[in-house]
Amino acid sequence: MKVGIVGYGVYIPRWRIRTENIAEVWGQDAEAIKKGLGVEEKSVPSMDEDTATIAVEAARNAMKRAYDLKGHEIGAIYVGSESHPYAVKPTAVTVAEALGLTPNITAADTEFACKAATAGMQACLGLVKGGYVKYGITIGADTAQSAPGDALEYTAAAGGAAYIVGEDNILAEIEGTCSYTQDVPDFWRREGSLYPRHAGRFTGEPAYFEHVIKCSKNLMEKLNTCPTDYTYAVFHMPNGKFPLRAASLLGFDVKKVLPGLVVQNIGNTYSGSSLLGLAAVLDEAKSGDRILMTSYGSGAGSDSFSITVKDAIEQKRMLAPPVKYYINKKSYLSYSIYAKNKKLFRD
Amino acid sequence: MSTTAAHWRRMKDRYRLLGSKCETCGTTFFPATKVCSKCRRKGKTVPIEFSGKGRIFSYTIQHAAPRMFEQHTPSIIALVELDEGPKVLSQIVDCEHNELRIGMEVEACFRKLFEQDRGGIISYGFKFRPLDNSWTKYYEAKKE
Amino acid sequence: MPNKREVAIISAAATKCGEHWDKGIKDLAWEAGVKAVDEAGISGKDIEYLVVGNMSGGMFVGQEHIGALVADFLGLNPIPSLRVEAACASGGIAFSQGCLAVASGLYDIVAVGGVEKMTDVEPEQATSVLSGAMDFEWEAYFGATFPGLYALMAKRYMYEYNVKIETLANVAVKNHFHGSLNPLAHFRNRITVEEALISPMVADPLRKYDCSPVSDGAAVAILAPLEIAKKYTDTPIIVKASVPASDTLSLLKRRDICTIDATVYAANKAFQLAHMERKDIDAVEVHDCFTIAELLAIEDLGFCKKGEASKMVNEGQTYVGGKFPVNMDGGLKASGHPVGATGVKQIAELVKQLRGEAERGRQVNGAEVGLAHNVGGSGGTAVVTILSR
Numbered sequence: 001m002k003v004g005i006v007g008y009g010v011y012i013p014r015w016r017i018r019t020e021n022i023a024e025v026w027g028q029d030a031e032a033i034k035k036g037l038g039v040e041e042k043s044v045p046s047m048d049e050d051t052a053t054i055a056v057e058a059a060r061n062a063m064k065r066a067y068d069l070k071g072h073e074i075g076a077i078y079v080g081s082e083s084h085p086y087a088v089k090p091t092a093v094t095v096a097e098a099l100g101l102t103p104n105i106t107a108a109d110t111e112f113a114c115k116a117a118t119a120g121m122q123a124c125l126g127l128v129k130g131g132y133v134k135y136g137i138t139i140g141a142d143t144a145q146s147a148p149g150d151a152l153e154y155t156a157a158a159g160g161a162a163y164i165v166g167e168d169n170i171l172a173e174i175e176g177t178c179s180y181t182q183d184v185p186d187f188w189r190r191e192g193s194l195y196p197r198h199a200g201r202f203t204g205e206p207a208y209f210e211h212v213i214k215c216s217k218n219l220m221e222k223l224n225t226c227p228t229d230y231t232y233a234v235f236h237m238p239n240g241k242f243p244l245r246a247a248s249l250l251g252f253d254v255k256k257v258l259p260g261l262v263v264q265n266i267g268n269t270y271s272g273s274s275l276l277g278l279a280a281v282l283d284e285a286k287s288g289d290r291i292l293m294t295s296y297g298s299g300a301g302s303d304s305f306s307i308t309v310k311d312a313i314e315q316k317r318m319l320a321p322p323v324k325y326y327i328n329k330k331s332y333l334s335y336s337i338y339a340k341n342k343k344l345f346r347d
Numbered sequence: 348m349s350t351t352a353a354h355w356r357r358m359k360d361r362y363r364l365l366g367s368k369c370e371t372c373g374t375t376f377f378p379a380t381k382v383c384s385k386c387r388r389k390g391k392t393v394p395i396e397f398s399g400k401g402r403i404f405s406y407t408i409q410h411a412a413p414r415m416f417e418q419h420t421p422s423i424i425a426l427v428e429l430d431e432g433p434k435v436l437s438q439i440v441d442c443e444h445n446e447l448r449i450g451m452e453v454e455a456c457f458r459k460l461f462e463q464d465r466g467g468i469i470s471y472g473f474k475f476r477p478l479d480n481s482w483t484k485y486y487e488a489k490k491e
Numbered sequence: 492m493p494n495k496r497e498v499a500i501i502s503a504a505a506t507k508c509g510e511h512w513d514k515g516i517k518d519l520a521w522e523a524g525v526k527a528v529d530e531a532g533i534s535g536k537d538i539e540y541l542v543v544g545n546m547s548g549g550m551f552v553g554q555e556h557i558g559a560l561v562a563d564f565l566g567l568n569p570i571p572s573l574r575v576e577a578a579c580a581s582g583g584i585a586f587s588q589g590c591l592a593v594a595s596g597l598y599d600i601v602a603v604g605g606v607e608k609m610t611d612v613e614p615e616q617a618t619s620v621l622s623g624a625m626d627f628e629w630e631a632y633f634g635a636t637f638p639g640l641y642a643l644m645a646k647r648y649m650y651e652y653n654v655k656i657e658t659l660a661n662v663a664v665k666n667h668f669h670g671s672l673n674p675l676a677h678f679r680n681r682i683t684v685e686e687a688l689i690s691p692m693v694a695d696p697l698r699k700y701d702c703s704p705v706s707d708g709a710a711v712a713i714l715a716p717l718e719i720a721k722k723y724t725d726t727p728i729i730v731k732a733s734v735p736a737s738d739t740l741s742l743l744k745r746r747d748i749c750t751i752d753a754t755v756y757a758a759n760k761a762f763q764l765a766h767m768e769r770k771d772i773d774a775v776e777v778h779d780c781f782t783i784a785e786l787l788a789i790e791d792l793g794f795c796k797k798g799e800a801s802k803m804v805n806e807g808q809t810y811v812g813g814k815f816p817v818n819m820d821g822g823l824k825a826s827g828h829p830v831g832a833t834g835v836k837q838i839a840e841l842v843k844q845l846r847g848e849a850e851r852g853r854q855v856n857g858a859e860v861g862l863a864h865n866v867g868g869s870g871g872t873a874v875v876t877i878l879s880r
Contacts (some may be wrong), residue, residue, distance in 0.1 A: 014441055046440065047419055048458040052471065056457040085469055094471060098362040098457055100396070283485075320481035330456070357628055377743070378629055404652075405748065407642035408695040409634075414619045416634045424639050426647075426743055434743040436630050436643075449650050460633065472633065 003129050004170035005163055005307070006069065007316065009226050010279045011054050011059025011141075012159040012266055012326035015044040017338045019154055025335045026149050033154055038240020042157040042267025044333060047142045051081045052091045054160040054272075055141040056098040061320040062137065062162040063099060068169055071100045075133025076124055077107045080116025080140045081272045082196075084109055095139060106133075113187060114236055114270045115297030116140060117161075122177055122303060124165040127292070135166040142270035147195035148339070155239055157267030159326075161275035171313040172282065174289075175306045176223045180215035187298035198298075207300050208238065212246050215302035216294045223306050227251045230306075231289035234277035236296035237263035243277075252292075259284060265327045276323060279305075283322040285309045361472030363456050364397040366433060377433035385409050399455030400478065401429040406439060407446050415461040427453055427475050441476040452478040498593045499720035499727035500878070501600075502531035503839035505710035508827025514707065516548060516557070517564040520606045523709035523832075524565045531713040532723050533600060535565060538713070541572040542589045542745075544581030544605035545831035548574075548622040550582040552608050561604055572741040577735070578624030579780060581605060581836025583865030583874030586712065587733040588680050593714050600719070605832035606709035618703045621830070626741035638702055638781065640742050641761040642694035649696065650750045652798035653862035654786070656696055659748035661804050662688035662782040663700040663824055666677035669811060670821025672853040677706045679828030700824075701782040708829030710836040726846050726880065733876040734758075739870045751866060753873035754791035756779045758864075762793070769793050772877070773858040775815070776837040776846050778866040779822040788864050789817065792875065807855045816855045819844060834865035834874060 006316070018041045023030035034040060063071070065330075079091040092107040110123075111115040124136030141160025146152035165174070183198040186207035189196035190284025212235055220226055227233070233252045235243040240263050246259045260277035262269075269276055274295040281291055287309055333341070359365055360378060368375045369383035369390040376383075377397065383390030406425035416422060423439040425447075439447065440458060446491040453475040506519055508856035511739035514522070520543075528535055543561045548554040562572035577584040581606030589603035609617055622631040622878075625640060648654060664684055671675035682700060682795040690699035720727035736757035739745050746752055762768065769792075788802040794815065803809055809817040820840040823833060841861035842851045862874040 046458075046461075048438075048440065050459060050469075052469075053457050053459060059459075094362075097359065098471070100363055271383070318483075318486045322485050324485055325482035353628075405643040405647035407639055407646055407697075408692070409639045409642070410634055411618065411636060411638060411694050412615075413622060413631065413634060413636050414615055416614075419634070422634055424633070424635050426643055426644070426748065436635055436741070436743045437633050451645070470632075480717065 001167040002170060002173045003125055003167050004173035006135060006166040006170055007062040007066025007164040008279050008282055009058045009065060009320050010161045010276055010323050010326060012043050013045045013049050014330050015046060015333050016041045016330045017044055017333050021287045021335045022153055037105055037154055038264055039267055040154050040264055043154060043159055044338055045158040050085045051083050051141045051143055052085050054158065055079050055091060055095045055139040056265055058088035058162040059095055059099055059137060059139050062164050063294060064320040065316045066164045074101050074137055075105055076127050076136035077101060077105055078110050078120030078123055078138045080110040080120045081142050082113055082270055083143045083145060112301060113297035113299050114237060114273055115295040115301055115303055116271045117275055118295040118303035121163060125174060128165055128167060135164055135222045136162045137162060140271035140275045142272055144270045145195055155268040157269045159266060159274040160278055161268035161279050169312055170310055171316045172307050172309045177303060178215065178222055179301060179303045179306045180211050180217045180218060181301035182201050184300035186300055206241055207298065209246060211300050211302040211331050212294050212296050213249055215304045216250055216292060219304040219306055220284045224261040229290055230256060232259060232281045232285065232291045233291040234260040234274055234281055234291065236270050236274045237277060240264045252285055262323060280323040283317060287311045287313060351468055356466055364399055364473050366395055366397055367392045368395045375431045375433055377435055397429050397431055401427040401453055403449055403451045403453060404428040404434055405449060408444055438474045439472045454478045495594050497717040498590045498714055498730040500842055501713040501715055501720045501723045501727065502527050503712035503842040504530055505675055505836045505839040506708050507675045508706040508708035508829055510706040516552060516554060516606055516608045517560065519608060519707060519709035520561045520604060520739060521564055523711040524640040527711035527713050531712060535567055537600045538567055538602045539570055540592045540601045541567055541575045542585045542603050544585030544834055545574050545607060546576055546578055547620050547623060548579050552611055552746035564600050572720045577872040578867035579830045579866030580834060580865045580872040580874050581831040584618060584735055586834055586838055587735050588734045588877060589714050589873055590730050591797045595714055599715055601714045602711055603714060603835060605710040605835035607829035607831040608707050609705045609829060611706050626834050629743065630741050638694035638697050641781040641783055642697045643742060644748050645696055651749060654801045657684060658801040658804055659782040660684045662785045663687045665810055666779065666818050666822040668800060668823040669819055669853050670825025672850050673820045673826055674826050676821045677704055680824045697781055702826040703780045703823035706827035706829045707827060708827055708832045710832050710839050712835055712838050723784055728842050728845050731767065731877040731879050733874065734761040737872055738870050742869045750797065751787060751791050751870035751873055753870055754788060754864065757875040758792045759871045761877050765877045767877060771860050772862045774855040774861045776840055777817055777864040779818060779824050780828060792864060811853045811855055819849060819853045819855060837863040841878050845878060
């Protein structure tokens with residue numbers, strides 16, 4: 001039987017802060033930044049939201065789309081994030097409890113910067129295909145943190161996406177996956193540090209592009225496909241520029257990337273990024289369309305997936321809100337309220 | 348404010364809005380009860396998960412915060428009358444003060460209630476946000 | 492079921508309410524106790540049984556075992572001494588239990604007290620302690636405060652019965668007026684409706700002047716069977732009925748959040764036991780922890796139909812000198828609300844009124860029958876007491 005996506009769901013908090021409001025505080029040129037990063041505004045969580053609450057909302061939406069499965073049939077749950085609420089106590093158990101999936105389920109949190117959840121997706125594929133579980137759910141969610149005044153502050157955002165993997169009534173088939181992993185210190189956060197650090201321009205070519213390009217190429221070679229076989233391409237979105245350049249380097253028409261380019265309106269949701277991009281594509285794709293999705297996690301690695309949309313998408317997609325709804329449902333915050341919410345004013 | 352065991356004891360009910368229903372008379376209860384107050388011994392109660400849909404029965408904006416909720420002041424609390432009948436007390440989120448109305452339709456969502464302290468347990472549970480079904484229009488547009 | 496013996500009050504006294512930095516629980520209880528015993532003309536040694544109302548000595552000042560404390564520090568060992576708790580109705584419950592002890596025939600002279608020391612802790616901590624009167628798991632845990640709960644009642648009440656915010660302000664103004672004439676009141680200042688309407692919002696629609704304060708205070712009443720009481724006073728005040736009742740702990744489980752069913756039940760039962768009617772009552776002390784509570788109380792006690800108390804309030808009928816005087820001492824709002832003591836403080840006020848001993852301007856002329864109404868939490872407990880000359 002073909003394994004694939006049985007349900008998907010997203011959640012983006014409603015608060016936004018504009019690039020201008022951040023630039024104003026740090027005395028920077030907002031227009032230059034918007035042009036350079038390709039990000040207009042980013043999503044910010046409410047004070048009572050965190051990675052766990054975002055993951056639950058996204059997962060509940062995924063369950064709505066996978067209407068024909070029972071909770072007790074989900075045998076595995078993985079939550080990937082770089083902002084798990086606890087350093088020790090998995091987000092996955094809170095999400096599992098909130099969805100009523102406990103106790104007969106395997107659960108773990110995954111960590112690999114922004115590709116934590118796609119690693120979880122591969123784990124689910126293995127468990128399902130191996131016959132160990134009927135369904136597995138992987139969720140990528142983050143309330144990304146950045147040091148005040150650092151370039152990352154313009155893009156570090158909040159949001160999440162959940163995918164239920166199985167073999168029954170799939171809305172999209174996952175035809176294949178591969179990964180490309182090396183030890184590359186482009187972006188990291190030490191235990192106990194509040195904010196991550198990054199290596200500036202080093203995060204580009206030897207990090208993001210090396211892995212995204214090589215991984216995508218390897219997958220297409222493995223499956224004997226090429227860019228023209230794909231209707232859509234989704235790449236991890238640290239900003240609005242890198243995915244477009246990746247597309248160009250791989251030979252993808254930029255039009256195929258635009259539908260999934262959610263970063264322009266909500267910023268980089270880290271572990272949610274490529275999965276939110278994929279969801280935006282699934283919100284409009286037709287049966288038979290093919291999607292290439294390649295995630296990227298600093299440190300570094302990429303997971304690539306080749307996905308073909310199935311007939312069931314038409315009926316299932318309508319059962320939960322699309323990414324566009326969450327993007328458009330927004331209210332703006334001033335920098336001071338944003339800082340208060342992030343508890344930037346420490347006691 | 349609360350011990351870890353006390354946090355955990357009602358966790359499932361808080362996460363999923365669980366109550367009970369009397370199969371004899373059909374009355375639903377929140378919080379869950381083992382005995383139906385109407386049927387007493389003649390009643391048979393079973394656990395149920397509420398849909399999370401309801402209406403605001405009454406609301407207020409609290410300016411004096413309770414302990415551990417200081418950061419969230421002012422907060423909106425409301426009695427929400429669930430579609431199934433019982434009322435629950437909870438916060439209303441994602442809603443401007445001037446949008447609040449008695450009778451407003453709301454739906455449950457999953458949020459942080461409070462943190463014991465910087466290093467303590469985080470308590471999660473249900474809050475309510477205005478019901479917004481406008482997302483369905485994104486699909487109607489496509490159908491045409 | 493009739494009392495086995497008629498119960499009467501020999502004396503009842505209260506401390507001034509306020510922020511008493513120099514007085515702890517022991518001092519407050521002592522002060523009220525000595526006053527009551529002196530006024531009664533008895534010796535402490537005559538007291539056979541002691542019931543004390545106190546909501547939370549433990550969480551306010553780290554002190555439990557209040558029954559033993561009061562007996563010890565009032566020099567009453569080894570008599571039985573118990574503390575009863577029903578949140579803000581602890582005092583009323585203590586009074587009703589003291590009456591039971593006398594009515595049973597087992598005890599003759601019984602002392603009933605109420606004491607609360609609330610101001611040693613920060614206001615946020617006091618609010619937290621008071622939250623113990625609601626359903627901790629399903630109300631406090633979800634971020635509700637007491638002003639919040641009563642605000643929910645007020646909002647719904649104003650919505651259902653088309654009551655304006657000025658009505659609540661009128662209650663506060665009246666109570667502050669009465670309090671200004673009461674030397675024992677926590678607040679002696681008069682306020683205007685305008686001041687009330689612009690005071691800081693606490694929980695919409697309740698503002699600062701809609702909320703009773705955190706106070707320290709104590710009150711003690713000396714009870715005896717009527718025949719014995721007559722030996723000590725020419726004006727024994729007869730307890731015609733003192734009836735407690737209960738309702739759901741939480742507001743969310745109430746039948747109707749605009750009605751405190753416990754008050755309705757207790758009032759009906761009290762009037763039945765007393766063989767009296769609403770029109771027999773000359774003066775009323777109700778539990779105005781928040782101004783809305785005074786409106787609900789007038790209705791739930793049966794003095795008018797649900798939704799119609801505002802008419803009485805807005806026409807000035809509830810002032811001393813009006814057709815239906817309410818809270819002649821300033822109520823909880825102005826005279827103070829030391830939670831465990833309030834129920835007994837109300838009795839002390841009624842005794843004063845029925846003996847014509849209240850200060851000029853707040854004495855109800857010719858008052859013969861009074862009613863006290865004490866509530867715990869958002870209505871989980873209510874006690875209705877009818878006293879008569």
